[in-house]
Amino acid sequence: MSVPKDPGDLRDQRRKKASGLRLNKRGGSLEHWAARAPSSPMHPSNSEVVVECGWGNLVFAHTYDSASAVARDLEAESRGRRNIAIYVRDPHVVLAHKPQHLFLDPSHTFRLWLANAALARPLRLLPFTVRRLRTKADAEAIHRIYLARGMVPADPAFVWAHRASRALTYFVAEDDASGAIVGTVMGVDHAEAFEDPEQGSSLWCLAVDPDAYAPGVGQMLVKTLAAHYSARGRAFMDLSVLHDNNEAISLYKKMGFKRVPVFAVKCKNAINEPLFVNDVPGPQLNPYAQIIVDEAARRGIRVDVLDAGHGYFRLTHGARSITCRESLSELTSAIAMSRCQDKRVTSKLLAEAGLRVPEQREADGSDADRAFLKRHKAVVVKPADGEQGAGISVDVRRLRDLRAAIKRARAEDETVLIEEYCPGEDLRIVVIGFKVVAAALRRPPEIVGDGNATIRALIEKFSRRRSAATQGESRVPLDGETERCVAQAGHKLDDVLPAGQRLQVRKTANLHTGGHLKDVTATLHPALRTAAERAARVLDIPVTGLDFLVPDVTASAYVIVEANERPGLANHEPQPTAASFVDLLFPLSHSPEDPHAQAAD
Structure with missing residues (x-):
């Protein structure tokens, strides 16, 4: 992204191109290349080069003779796309032509000189x-x-x-x-x-x-x-x-890139808004509330943030006003919410409706706890009322671990459940308006050894990456449960994991404890879709995230583990969870065609 050494030289090069003179071993003018390769993304002009990239156009401003032409081609972007003018010699002049529509990109340009770069593979x-x-x-x-x-x-x-x-x-x-x-x-x-x-x-x-x-x-x-x-x-x-x-x-910088004085100009649009609008002072909404607020705002629905720290906001459209906490709204009754919060009630209602659930009992410290473990050989221990994976221990096999797991769960809720461990993949199905809108496999956090770092250090590095990718929502806690899972695999936290060896450091796949999701909406078996929609009706809850355990998302076998009354819709992008939620709240509101997206570079 550099300004040519001599603009006069560049004009000479353009004139040579126009005459078809070969400039390198490939040679040929842009028209010559376009004729030879019709699918080329290049603009057919000799002197005003635009490269189509699929998400928008790169306008190579230093190939233009006038700032007004740069502004013209930059502004001619399609809905839902983004044009970028790069190598802008006089950005102030370009901006002067369209001051209400263009802005100077607040980015730095870095250059790697390839002749001196260290490019050897590790x-x-x-x-x-x-x-x-x-x-x-x-x-x-x-x-x-x-x-x-x-x-x-x-x-x-x-x-x-x-x-x-x-x-x-x-x-x-x-x-x-x-x-x-x-x-x-x-x-x-x-x-x-x-x-x-x-x-x-x-x-x-x-x-x-x-x-x-x-x-x-x-x-x-x-x-x-x-x-x-x-x-x-x-x-x-x-x-x-x-x-x-x-x-x-x-x-x-560590890779050898050096800062260079290169400028880019972009259009003022919804996609680029975070780059040219100052941040709103005060606490910010979390991703689970923000995705809904953004969708509502794009439809012209009024948004009033009531408590940013806890995710409360009010949406108003015409005479209708609804208060929400993330994906929990006034449309969810207190009865439905209480059914989901108490996992004993959830399991009982679903079982009575003929839906498959794991066997469970309330932990009381008696011989019956030990007998339950002995009968099932492996169990799950969890608080009766809990969220975000807190206090849950999965695949508990020893009596000593059972006691420790009950103690951890009791720190979250006085009532603790011991549940039959059902092997399979952890599947979250989001149901909105009693229709399935998204499904994703939830995978537990896993690290890979490099032969140098300890397991503890690899977990910390993994957590930093997950936290950055989820705006601080996901990281692996270095607690007793993580230590137990590592020990079950035959390691200690301070062991060095051999290069290439993979280690699952938690048994739960909850996002908040380092898990991640893989979208499987398109391949979900109809029986699983039907079971999820039926479960939502049994619980009488209009928005819910149902946790299944399945051997295969393309097969009909399942057990339903629990239901969440406030599922994180942001976890399921690009499925239209936020759009479906706002549709439920305001059926007559209009959903715009172009997606709200961030920068493409």
């Missing part, structure tokens, strides 16, 4: 592989990660169509164990896009799945893209990062 074994995009499933995974990160998505069809593009390059990081795509990055080759005389390149859309457990995914994607452009003979690779993203800036 000696230690990584649990993931960085490779070029190869399949349509890769393109769909890129779309999913963009959405999970709140970025403007690129149509998978666009990404797939440009998999062999010389101007655009896509890399993905694939988990070696599961085959899942856990990260992605896109690069733009300036020499291919407009025969850049400086032989530059730039990095865009670096995104790591918030549920990725392995460290270093983003760093390896950056290094791989840099090595790719180095092999092409490019001189440098630029990237843009928000000025206050100190963690990312620190990483880029």
Whole structure:
């Protein structure tokens, strides 16, 4: 992202392009290339270069002769997309043309000079592989990660169509164990896009799945893209990062990137709003309340924040006004709420309705507790009234551990339940208006050894990544339950985990204790969908998150473990949970077409 060394030289280069003179070993004008490759994302103009990226256009402002033309092409963005003008020589002049519609991006540009960059792959074994995009499933995974990160998505069809593009390059990081795509990055080759005389390149859309457990995914994607452009003979690779993203800036500096005086200009729109509107002073809503508030505000529904710290707000549309605490609203009765809060009542009602639930008993310290453990061989211990995974111990097998688990659970609620342990995958199904709107497998937190760090240090590093990805909502507590799970696998917290070895450090898959989710809405078996909707009607609750244990989401077998009266809707993006919730509250409100998303770079 640099200003050309001599603007006059660049004009000469443009004139040569217009005449079709070859400038490098590939040669050819943009018209020549466009004729040869009709699917190319390049703008057909010689002197005003625009590269379409799927989520919007990159306007290479230093190829323009006038600031007004830059402003014109920047402002011509489509709904739900974002254009970015980069390498703006005179940003103040561009802004002067459209002061009400454009703003100066508050990001820094960093440059890596590729000739001197340390791009060697690490000696230690990584649990993931960085490779070029190869399949349509890769393109769909890129779309999913963009959405999970709140970025403007690129149509998978666009990404797939440009998999062999010389101007655009896509890399993905694939988990070696599961085959899942856990990260992605896109690069733009300036020499291919407009025969850049400086032989530059730039990095865009670096995104790591918030549920990725392995460290270093983003760093390896950056290094791989840099090595790719180095092999092409490019001189440098630029990237843009928000000025206050100190963690990312620190990483880029360690990798050898240097700050350069390069500017970008963007449009004032809903997507970019956080970049040009000052933060509202005072306490901020948590992600579970904010996702609903954002959806309501986009529909023109009035929002009054009543207690930001606890997630209370009031929504008003016309003569109708409803108070909510996150996804719990006045539409949920006190009776329905009490049924969900007391897990004994939940289990009893569902069992009486013919739905499958695990056997359970109330812990009383008698021989009956021990007999229950002996009969089932493994049990779950949990408080009768609890949330966010607090006080829950899973797969308890020994009497000593049973006593300790009961003590932990009793710290959350006086009444403690011992429940039959049913192996299977932890499935959360969100039901709104008695219809299933989202389903996700909840996976317990897992670390991967590197042969150097202790298990304790790996857990702390994992927690920092999860906390950053969830706005502080998720981290693995270093408590007795974590220590028990580590010990059950034959380790201690201060042991060094061998390189490549995976270790599940909690048995519960709750988000707040480090778990993560994988969306399975599209593959949910009809029997599970029916059971969830029936359970919601039995409990008479309009919004609920039902926890299932299933051997396979595509099969009909299940048990229902519990129901949550205040499910975290933000955990299930990109499924339309917030939209469905606001539809329930205000059926006549209008849902806008374009998604509210964050920056794409």
